[in-house]
Amino acid sequence: MKKLDHVKDILQETLEDLGIFLSEDSLNTLADNAVLAAESFDAHSTAPVAYNDTELRELKGKVEQLEERKPCRRCAGAGGYRVNVGNSHSSVQECFECGGTGYALEYSNRFTARLGRI
Numbered sequence: 699m700k701k702l703d704h705v706k707d708i709l710q711e712t713l714e715d716l717g718i719f720l721s722e723d724s725l726n727t728l729a730d731n732a733v734l735a736a737e738s739f740d741a742h743s744t745a746p747v748a749y750n751d752t753e754l755r756e757l758k759g760k761v762e763q764l765e766e767r768k769p770c771r772r773c774a775g776a777g778g779y780r781v782n783v784g785n786s787h788s789s790v791q792e793c794f795e796c797g798g799t800g801y802a803l804e805y806s807n808r809f810t811a812r813l814g815r816i
């Protein structure tokens with residue numbers, strides 16, 4: 699039995715118990731709307747996302763790390779330089795000081811930055 703037929707049967711029995719008799723079309727419309735209401739309720743009533751404390755602490759640490767970054771002094775935060783090649787062509791060369799990130803890095807982080815763009 700389809701969901702719509704099931705809902706229609708229940709509504710019909712309930713309405714008959716109350717002494718209300720609807721035409722077939724009215725009963726179909728009522729059952730259609732009841733099914734739509736139930737489906738839209740299911741779609742909009744998801745549980746809020748729960749984060750655990752460890753995950754929140756890690757994310758907070760990462761945000762603080764990102765906020766403490768200082769722009770690279772060599773490229774002024776651009777991450778690269780425009781290099782003229784001939785009269786009408788140019789290209790962008792990655793800044794070797796910051797690995798193209800635009801932010802000053804500790805020496806030990808330069809290699810990581812080149813690999814993962816942290």
Ligand SMILES: [Zn+2]
Binds near residue numbers: 773776778795800
């Ligand atoms: Zn740089």
